[in-house]
Amino acid sequence: MSIAGTRAESGQARDAGNKGRKPTFRPEVQGLRALAVLMVVTYHVWLGRVSGGVDIFLLISAFLLTLSFVRKVESGTSFNLIRHWLHLFKRLLPAAVVVILGVLAGTWLILPQSRWPVILDQAWAALLYRQNWLLADTAVDYYAQDHAGASPLQHFWSLSIQGQAFILWPLVFAASAVLWRLLQQRYNASYRAVVAVAFAGILVVSLAFSIDQTAVNQAYAYFDTRTRLWEFALGSLLALGLPLLKPGKVLRVVLGWAGLFAMVSCGLLLTVDRAFPGFVALWPTLAGAAIIVAGQTGSRFGVDRLLSWKPLVSLGDNSYALYLWHWPILVLALAATDVEAPNLGQGAAIIAASVALAVLTTRFVEKPLREWRWPQVRTWRTAVVVISCCALLAGPVAVWRTSLSAEEAATAAQPRELTPGAALLSPANAGAPAPAGRIIPGPVALYNDWAGIQQACTGANATEDPVLEGCRQATPEGETAKRIVVLGDSHAQQYLAALAPIAESRGWELVTLLMPACRFGAESETRNAECNTYNRASAAYVLEHRPDAVFTVASLTHEEAPFETEVPAYLEGIQPIADAGIEIIGIRDNPRFTINMPECVQRHTPDAPACNPPLNESLVEPSPLESYRGKVEGLHLMDLSDFICAGGICPAVVGNIYVYKDDNHLSRTYVESMIPMFEERLLAATGWN
DSSP, rough: THHHHHHHOOOOOSSSSSSSSOOTHHHHHHHHHHHHHHHHHHHHIIIOOOOOOHHHHHHHHHHHHHHHHHHHHHOOOOOHHHHHHHHHHHHHHHHHHHHHHHHHHHHHHOOOOOHHHHHHHHHHHHHTTTTHHHHHHHHHHHHHHHOOOTTTTTTHHHHHHHHHHHHHHHHHHHHHHHHHHHHHHHHHOOOHHHHHEEEEEEEEHHHHHHHHHHHHHHHTTOOGGGTHHHHHHHHHHHHHHHGGGGOHHHHHHHHHHHHHOOOOOOOHSSSSSHTTTGGGHHHHHHHHHHHHHOOOOOSSHHHHHTTHHHHHHHHTHHHHHHHHHHHHHHHHHHHHHSSSSOOHHHHHHHHHHHHHHHHHIIIIIIHHHOOOHHHHOOHHHHHHHHHHHHHHHHHHHHHHHHHHHHHHHHHSSOOOOGGGGGGGGGGGGOHHHHHHSOBBBOOHHHHHHOOOOOOOOOOGGGOGGGGGGGOOOEOOOOOOOOOEEEESSSSHHHTTTEEEHHHHTTTTTEEEETTOOOOSSOTTTTTTOOOOOHHHHHHHHHHHHHEEEEEOEEEEEEESSOOOOOOOTHHHHHHHHTTOOOHHHHHHHHOOSSSSSHHHHHOOOOTOGGGGGGGGSSSSSSOOGGTTTTTTEEEEOOOOOTTTTTTOOOOOOTTTSSSSSSSBOHHHHHHHHHHHHHHHHHHHHHOOO
């Protein structure tokens, strides 16, 4: 959330009343900040929604920052940017570091090991103010999303955007000051006019980019600094233009209450997390701007009477720390209690704990460091404080990472006979217990335990269709015995862990045409337009390139009943391929669950009932594949479910190997343990030799 800088730039004493405040202190802005953070907290805790408060905080941050720099220029004070930046981050980092350290402690105590690597990565990103870019990459990475539950540090994304803007904005002020001095000699231009033109340009360019990117790639745009800069620019323009705006008392009252209503209702009426930050984000930012323009109305009916209320202003003094604490407390509390969403009492307890920690952090961390005179004497002393804060966090994170890597290496170094995996389910080993050993892969390796082919399609396998730009190939050395195209989604991709080694040993060429969450079949209303387009392009590719066979997943599993069905329009999708004389391999899908299976094991034990759901709640009998038999010539059906589920259950761990890497994907390591069985079933189904 973007409240750090509003605190850092206001430069006010933090007592509850106005005593000790600077003459420029605006209590209604402090109250606005408090109300915005209350919105963010309550929306997160009870509604599970995004409020739009982030955008208001960005606006307020730039508003206060601009007032500060314009006063410096107009009073002839030097910018001294290095000192400014150091002073700023000296104020922001201590509380952030305390919270991140608290989150790491909570992570170690509460969260399963498979979550640790992600949170350690986010700790680094939060410290370096690049959390938004990390989350942007994750948001558009289907394979990363499969691993990422709610992270207790993900709320640092807006602080990262704000930190980046806090570095950029002073450069704009400084460049504008240089240009102003040059223009002043000839055109008598004012500094406010010059800097207003600069921010107007940033607003137009950034807003246009934001609208475009939100329309084409909203998941990434949500975290992109470039799509949010216009909100800062709007706050800066508001600060520059405020002296020119002189609405009457009645209009101020109307503006204030209209802004407050729009601000509070934004998150209720809009799906902020899926619509922002394009033009729709004008709603909360203009609402916040209206409240600031209303300012001190001088009327007992003005919204400023509410926003200047001492308890609300006092909460505004603690708003940065409250924002920092509320999200990790919420995430860790839900993880500890296995509750999906808090009820009224649980939510109130979470908010109370967050407020208490916020007050303590402000009182014993922020305030003492802010008032500490020693760093203020010399710039290098301020730098020492900033570096010390970074080191205080970097040390534990580095040590933890090192220990995880050492544990990972020890796990990976086990003798193979201690991790038989799927071989333990073969008839020859029926009833045999798993040997004593560590479960593989370890947490860090499990996160990246995906099968795949990396080489882009070239030569005879190349395609000019931009829809299929993700085409990949694995070409054997020497003569190619067969060419197989793998079609579908990540459930087809996961079997490359077995299919690719078999193909390499037998001289087969593999080509993959894969789109996440897009099972191959003919056009169907059950698929989105992008998936239908991809499947049409994939089918056209196959008919053009005429491989020997295609590999598909022929059933579709679900979290809830019915647990397994036919793939929509599957037979219609493969019929043209079969008519072209191309063989089709259709493998049965693996189960899906409502829980992350490795995390279940790490929370409980491999033998816990929750981690070993019944077979009849995972797959159905008879298999949907039976309905395909005899309907399409050249369709070969494969079923490896007896090496995934056995004894009436679908275990999370077999032969000391995690069967799944999340709630529905088989781990690459487990599929590799299935290679002998996979090859035997494939050859038996197809009649190949």
